[in-house]
Amino acid sequence: MLSRLSPRLLSSSPRLLSSSIRTLVNVTYPSPSVAVLELDRPPVNSLSLEMATSITSHIKQIESDPQIRSLILTSSNPKIFSAGLDITEMSRPSKTRLSTFWRSIQSLFLTLYSTRLSTISCITGHSPAGGCLLSMSCDYRVMSRNPKLGIGLNETRLGIAAPFWLKDLFVKTVGYREAELGLSRGKLYSPEEALKIGLVDEIVDGEVYDVAVERAEEYAEIPEKGIVATKRMCRGELVRDLEGKIEEDVGWFTDFILEEGTQKGIEGYLKSLSKK
C-alpha cells in the first residue's frame, strides 16, 4: 500500500503516514524540482537498521520522480543532525541482525553517494561519525555557524575504526594528512574548522534551511546529464571498490564488533552516554 503512493502524496499526508506506519523520515517539496528528506528518529536520529532502510527507500522513491532534481537531507531536531550509527545495534547483537544492519548501512551509503539527484546536506546540529558519513555522501554541505556543534569521525573514541570506504570518503573530502589526523584523534570539528578543511562548504549565521533550498535550486538548473556524468567520474571508483567487497566488508565488521574487547568498549561508551 505504502509503496504505491507517489512521493508527492507521501509528503502531502504525513499525518496519514505517521498514524499507519512509522517512516522515521518526513518528505516535503519546497519547490517543483526539490525534495527535502528530514530525519525524524528521536532523540538523536541514530541509524538503526529500520532507520537506514527507510532513508534508502525514500531516496529511491524520490529519485523515481523525474521532475525532482535536488534532494536536501536535514533533521527534525534543530540540535542534532544525526548521532551516527545506533550504538545499541552493535551491543551484544545476534550475528544475523548485525550483518543485516551493516548491509543496510552499506546500501544507504551507496544509494546516497551515487544518486542522480544533487544532494545538499543541511546540517543544523551535531553530526558525528555516521552523521558525518551522511553529510559527506552529499554533493554540498551547509552548516549552521554555532561553534558548539561538532562534525567528524570519532570512531576511535569508541574503540572502533571506520571501515575502509568511510576512511576513503574522508580522504577524498579533506585530503590524506587531515584525514589521518582526524581519524586517529577521533576529532569532531567545529563549523569554522570544518569549513577550513573542506568538510563543509558553507557556514550560515541565519536560517541554514533557506540557504540549502537556494543551493538545491541552483543545482537543479544545471543540466542533469552533466551532473550525472560528473558524479560518476568523481565517485565511481569508490562505489565500485565497495560493491566489489560487500561480503568481505560485512565479514570485517561483524568479526570486529563481535570481539569481546570491542563489546566491552561499546558497553562502556553506552554507559557513559546515558550517565551524562
Ligand SMILES: CCCCCCCCCC/C=C/CC(=O)SCCNC(=O)CCNC(=O)[C@H](O)C(C)(C)COP(=O)(O)OP(=O)(O)OC[C@H]1O[C@@H](n2cnc3c(N)ncnc32)[C@H](O)[C@@H]1OP(=O)(O)O
Ligand atoms: C580492519 C578494521 C575493520 C573495521 C570494521 C569495523 C567498522 C566499525 C565501524 C563502525 C562505524 C561507526 C560509526 C558510528 O556512527 S558509531 C556512533 C558514533 N556516535 C557517537 O559517538 C555519538 C554519540 N552521541 C553523542 O555524542 C550525543 O548523544 C549527541 C549526539 C552529541 C547529543 O547529545 P545530547 O546531550 O543532546 O543527547 P544525549 O547524549 O543525552 O543522548 C540522548 C539519548 O540518545 C542516546 N544516544 C546518543 N547517541 C546514540 C547513538 N549513536 N546510538 C544510540 N543511542 C544514542 C543516549 O544514550 C541517550 O539515551 P538515554 O536518554 O536513554 O540516556
